[in-house]
Amino acid sequence: MSALRERRALFPPSRRRHVVSFTNGASVRGRRAQEETEGTFPARSLPPASSSCSLGVGDTENVIGMVIGKTDVRSFPDRKNIGTERYTFNFTIRDSPTYFINVQSWGREEYIRSLSESFRVGDCVTIENPLIQSKEAEREEKFNPVTPSGYKLLLSENHSVVKTCSCYDTDTRLLSLLHLPVKDPQDYYSLGDIVANGQSLHGRVLNVLAAVMAVGEPKYFMTSDKRKGQRCEVKLYDETERSFPIVCWDNESIQLAQSWIPQETVIFASDVRINFDKFRNCMTATVISKTIITTNPETAEANVLFSFIKESAQAGALHSPGKELANETINLEAVVNVYTVEQLKEKALQSDGKLEPLHGIIYGYISTLDIDENVSRVLRNRCSICRFIVSEASNTCTFCTDVSPEAKSTFASFDILVDVTDHTGTLHSCYLSDCVAEETLGCTVQEFLMLEEDQKTALKWQLLLERSKIYFKVTSSPNWRTGLKVNLLSCKLADPVEASQSLLARDWND
Numbered sequence: 001m002s003a004l005r006e007r008r009a010l011f012p013p014s015r016r017r018h019v020v021s022f023t024n025g026a027s028v029r030g031r032r033a034q035e036e037t038e039g040t041f042p043a044r045s046l047p048p049a050s051s052s053c054s055l056g057v058g059d060t061e062n063v064i065g066m067v068i069g070k071t072d073v074r075s076f077p078d079r080k081n082i083g084t085e086r087y088t089f090n091f092t093i094r095d096s097p098t099y100f101i102n103v104q105s106w107g108r109e110e111y112i113r114s115l116s117e118s119f120r121v122g123d124c125v126t127i128e129n130p131l132i133q134s135k136e137a138e139r140e141e142k143f144n145p146v147t148p149s150g151y152k153l154l155l156s157e158n159h160s161v162v163k164t165c166s167c168y169d170t171d172t173r174l175l176s177l178l179h180l181p182v183k184d185p186q187d188y189y190s191l192g193d194i195v196a197n198g199q200s201l202h203g204r205v206l207n208v209l210a211a212v213m214a215v216g217e218p219k220y221f222m223t224s225d226k227r228k229g230q231r232c233e234v235k236l237y238d239e240t241e242r243s244f245p246i247v248c249w250d251n252e253s254i255q256l257a258q259s260w261i262p263q264e265t266v267i268f269a270s271d272v273r274i275n276f277d278k279f280r281n282c283m284t285a286t287v288i289s290k291t292i293i294t295t296n297p298e299t300a301e302a303n304v305l306f307s308f309i310k311e312s313a314q315a316g317a318l319h320s321p322g323k324e325l326a327n328e329t330i331n332l333e334a335v336v337n338v339y340t341v342e343q344l345k346e347k348a349l350q351s352d353g354k355l356e357p358l359h360g361i362i363y364g365y366i367s368t369l370d371i372d373e374n375v376s377r378v379l380r381n382r383c384s385i386c387r388f389i390v391s392e393a394s395n396t397c398t399f400c401t402d403v404s405p406e407a408k409s410t411f412a413s414f415d416i417l418v419d420v421t422d423h424t425g426t427l428h429s430c431y432l433s434d435c436v437a438e439e440t441l442g443c444t445v446q447e448f449l450m451l452e453e454d455q456k457t458a459l460k461w462q463l464l465l466e467r468s469k470i471y472f473k474v475t476s477s478p479n480w481r482t483g484l485k486v487n488l489l490s491c492k493l494a495d496p497v498e499a500s501q502s503l504l505a506r507d508w509n510d
Helices: 003-010 013-018 030-035 109-117 172-179 191-201 251-257 300-315 321-326 341-350 434-441 445-449 453-463 496-509
Strands: 040-042 062-070 074-077 085-094 100-107 124-128 131-134 151-155 161-165 205-215 219-222 228-237 244-248 266-277 282-286 292-295 358-368 379-383 410-422 425-433 468-476 484-493
Touching: 062 100, 062 172, 062 292, 085 109, 100 109, 172 292, 191 205, 191 244, 191 266, 191 282, 205 244, 205 300, 228 251, 244 251, 244 266, 251 292, 266 300, 341 358, 341 410, 341 425, 341 468, 341 484, 358 425, 410 434, 410 445, 410 484, 425 434, 434 453, 434 484
Parallel strands: 100 151, 244 282, 425 484
Antiparallel strands: 040 131, 062 085, 062 124, 074 085, 085 100, 124 161, 131 151, 205 228, 205 266, 219 228, 228 244, 266 282, 266 292, 358 410, 358 468, 379 410, 410 425, 468 484
16 A cells, blocks of 8 residues: 555545645655755655655645654854744654654744643644655664654744644544554664663663563752753663663653553663763663653564563462562661651742652641541552552552453552641641551551441541651652652651650750
C-alpha cells in the first residue's frame, strides 16, 4: 500500500484534507529533488510529486500526529541581538508505524515556555502551518532522534499553531503508535549483556528493553552557574539482571517515568547512553536528547518480558513495589532532626516546589484518623498472585489475564490519609500505610476487619490527639493535594520528658 493509501486508510474522509504524512526522504529522486533547496518553505507549497510529503488531497497545511519524544526548553545567546537569548525546544511526532519527524521551535521565552507546557509525550497534536526544512542528518542526528525523513518541521511564532487533541477525538490507530518502538524491536541489549561487556560499552548509545523495578523520587538541585537542575533514577530489571539504574536529567523524561508502575511497566528505550559509574562501580544508562522511550511496547520481545514479570511475581522471586521503596528509606536511628509543621511549610515555600526528600521527626499528634467510616478510605486491594493494586470497580487483576478466574484472589492492605498537627500548624493528608499503619493501629488488616464500628471508633480515640513521636519523609509533589507528600515512617507515643526537652531546646535555639 502506498503512503497516500495508507494515510487514507488511517483517517476518515473528513480529515484527509488536513493531513500531511511524512515519508522517507531517501526516496526523493529525479529532477524535482535536484531543484529543492536547503531553504525553508511552507508545507502547502510542496509539490505533490515530492515524496518528502505525501499530501492527502490537494494543498494541505496541517500535520496530525502523536508526540513520542520531547526535550526541555533551553536558551542560547542571540547572535543578532547581543545580550539577549533565544529559546528553543524539540519534539518528535508520529503519524504511522513507519514515519515520524522531528519538530523544532525557536522564539521568545514566553512563547516557547507556553508552547512547551501545552502538551506532553503521549498527546495527540495538530500543527497548523509548519515550515519544512531539509535536515543535515550527520549534524542534527547527533543530538536529536534519528528519523526516517530527510526533513524536519519548524514552528514559527507568527504563523504556526500547535493544538492538542482530546483523547476522545484521537483515532485509536494513532494511539496505538505510542506502543510501537521507533527502532527494530529485536535491536536491543539485555541488561545482562551490558553488565557483562562492562566498561567496553562506556559512552556507547544503545537500545534497551527492560521492566521497571522501582521509580525514585525526583531530586532538585542548583548548578554552579545558578541554573536549576533535576534528577530521577529508575531501577530496571529483566531475565538477566535484577537491578540496573537508568537516570533521567530532564523534566520531560522524569514526568514520563513518574507514570510507570513498578513491576508492571515495560519500556523500550532507544538511544540511551551507557556509562560506567566509577563512584558506584557499576554500569548505568542515561536518557539523552536522542532518546525516545516507548512504554509497554506491543512486540513479541516485550511480551516475553511481560511473561517473565508475571512468572517471577507468582513465584515470589521479586519484592513487591512497596517493599522495594521501603528498602530505600533511611534507618530511623539515623533520623535525628526535629521539625515543626511551620518549619516544613517554610522549607517548601523557600524551595519553590523543588523540595528534596527530607526525613525528620515531629513531636505532635494525629488530628484526623477516619478509620471508623467508609472502609474504602482505609484499605485497598492487591492481587494475591502478582501483588499489584487491582481496580476498585472490578476488583479483578487485569495483569494476570491468563490465570483462571477461580485462581484469582485479592488481599487488603492499609492505605490511610491522616492529618498531623503540632503547636505551629497541621500537615494534611499524610500517608499512613502497610506495616507502619499496622504498627500504629496495633492490629493487622484481618484483625481490623473483625472489629465492630464502636470498637473502630474506640481505637481511633486511643490514637487521636495523643502526643506522639512521628518519623516522616516529605517530598514535593505538585499532584498531591497539599503540594507536599508526607509518608509516616513511624508513629508511637512520645516520652513526655523527651518531647519537653526537644521543645525547650527548639525554643532556646529560636
